[in-house]
Amino acid sequence: MNSTSLMRIYKKLYRRFGPQYWWPARTRFEVIVGTVLTQNTAWRNVEKAIHNLRSDKLLSLEKMHAVETCRLARCIKPAGYFNIKAQRLKNVVQFLRHDAACLKQFDTISLRKRLLEINGVGPETADSILLYAFDRPSFVVDAYTKRIFSRLGIVRQKDSYDCVKAVFENNLARKRALFNEYHALIVRLGKEHCTKNNPACTTCPLRSEHTYTR
């Protein structure tokens, strides 16, 4: 594996799919809400939950802080795990209310550590918040990333989150815009070509990247 491979793959995806304009949300706060709601959940279900939150005018830091957790849970029901996610949203809101003002002074690594201290914010959620809400160059690894790049022989399925993240961050220019577009394109590819029971297909833009050893 080398840096050229990752950029070549990126360019193939970009040529095929074009810009993805991520994260799909109207505000930074909505981005953060989405990162929690989409945990192990199909995005279409997250959209229903976001719609409910918008209808109930809960898509702001102070409104979400003020609302009762059980009402928040009812609102986000379509996104699944609603009791847990309602509490997780409350935890994130609490963090933002106390620390939003001084977040700018932290470097990306320190900010990531602070985010990971929030119960309900794991590495992927933290990186998504950093990249898509805070404009920090922190590469996001998700299930699609592992599935696609392990099939390409670039990482292993058993590799840790931080290991896969390092492969990308150490072999790409540390640019927010690149990390943003790359992850978005991986998700686009994953949804259309790399679901669990669809390991390879003739229209996959990366079909020529597979090395078949036997």
Add this chain to the structure above:
DNA sequence: GCCCAGGTGTTTC
């Protein structure tokens, strides 16, 4: 009815 989807925390070994 079963499998899957842009994870995370807790428990247990």
Add this chain to the structure above:
DNA sequence: GAAACACATGGG
């Protein structure tokens, strides 16, 4: 550490 389990809805 890492494996097993709980958390839950909606679409294919």
